[in-house]
Amino acid sequence: MTQADPLLFGDATENEHYGRFSTGILPSHVLKRLIRTRHEITATEDIEDSQIQPASIDLRLGPVAWRVRASFLPGPNATVNDRLSSVFMHEIDLTHGAVLETGCVYIVPLLEVADFSSRVSGTANPKSSTGRIDVFTRLITDRAQAFDRIEPGYRGPLFAEISPRTFPVLVRKGTRLNQLRVRHGSPVFTDTQLRRLHAESPLVTGEADIDNGLALSIDLRGQGGGRIGWRAKRHTGIIDVDKRDALDPAAFWDSIEAHPDGHLVLDPDEFYILVSREAVAIPPDYAAEMVPFNPLVGEFRVHYAGFFDPGFGYEPGHPPAARGVLEVRSREVPFILEHGQVIGRLVFERLTDPPPEVYGQGIGSSYQRQGLKLSKHFKQP
Numbered sequence: 001m002t003q004a005d006p007l008l009f010g011d012a013t014e015n016e017h018y019g020r021f022s023t024g025i026l027p028s029h030v031l032k033r034l035i036r037t038r039h040e041i042t043a044t045e046d047i048e049d050s051q052i053q054p055a056s057i058d059l060r061l062g063p064v065a066w067r068v069r070a071s072f073l074p075g076p077n078a079t080v081n082d083r084l085s086s087v088f089m090h091e092i093d094l095t096h097g098a099v100l101e102t103g104c105v106y107i108v109p110l111l112e113v114a115d116f117s118s119r120v121s122g123t124a125n126p127k128s129s130t131g132r133i134d135v136f137t138r139l140i141t142d143r144a145q146a147f148d149r150i151e152p153g154y155r156g157p158l159f160a161e162i163s164p165r166t167f168p169v170l171v172r173k174g175t176r177l178n179q180l181r182v183r184h185g186s187p188v189f190t191d192t193q194l195r196r197l198h199a200e201s202p203l204v205t206g207e208a209d210i211d212n213g214l215a216l217s218i219d220l221r222g223q224g225g226g227r228i229g230w231r232a233k234r235h236t237g238i239i240d241v242d243k244r245d246a247l248d249p250a251a252f253w254d255s256i257e258a259h260p261d262g263h264l265v266l267d268p269d270e271f272y273i274l275v276s277r278e279a280v281a282i283p284p285d286y287a288a289e290m291v292p293f294n295p296l297v298g299e300f301r302v303h304y305a306g307f308f309d310p311g312f313g314y315e316p317g318h319p320p321a322a323r324g325v326l327e328v329r330s331r332e333v334p335f336i337l338e339h340g341q342v343i344g345r346l347v348f349e350r351l352t353d354p355p356p357e358v359y360g361q362g363i364g365s366s367y368q369r370q371g372l373k374l375s376k377h378f379k380q381p
Contacts, residue, residue: 026181028356043113054358055309058127061174068107070087074143074144103165108160118152123150137160166232187349216346219323231253262340272330328343
């Protein structure tokens, strides 16, 4: 983009173009308009309507993957290609599909390209289905000093760093592992505003614990006992990430049953699917991201996929309807989780305008009204 279109970016029409508010996360209809006019986001191949979610865009893998020795960030004075020469091992053709092995690190150029103006930035996260199969993936840009961030005014290629942790995965050109939220301006959403929003439309069941976001806690008792989670098996078969309802959960997961005392011992370097005690609802004109509650409260990492879309678990006039599914990985030592322990918090942001369709409204959403649920790749037990 060489010149800003005054119709799109002039001060007089900024609100009209972006919606009710000139700052906030861009909803689906604004993203589609920008893509159609080739502003902010372009691609080497046409962007498909199915990539556009209520408040994000799915990013697609390009035709090659580069196996590298180690993860890296380019730093402020280098591009990704500049750094590749020191870590490159070999190139893999993804045109007809290829297996990415566990414990390896890959860099894949994406089909999408950022062409951001000075007030537009981006935040990326793995898609929910990516996180639930323990595929660690992050967005990288040229001259990046942080993962999963596109700085305001960035114009250049996008790359995915991919590292399967538990299951080998089959991917191909066009596979979607990451999603990108595009933000105009720098809106601030305070705890006071969050409390007001919860009073207007309940965001969680039970009492809302609001302190630098909305706290979520862990459910280790279930509905009167029974299954409370899943632990990933080692040395399994391959997961084709583009196939739905194809795999037997028993071949990849061990069921975890509730302990009478309401606790769970996390084994070192094991991967778990657990669920929040609270049900959650995201109003249609807001989006949320789950961030770690406090890295000092335990030897574990919670979630890879942290985006909660507008409309997730939301039904007007009804209580919140969907649990937060948590991807949990322990660290070097065993750690005991207790029922009700706070393990993450939801940070909310306003959209510039409500999207025409929200999560769950006929757009192929996989996890509306979810409880404890594996990724869409598995037959539901």
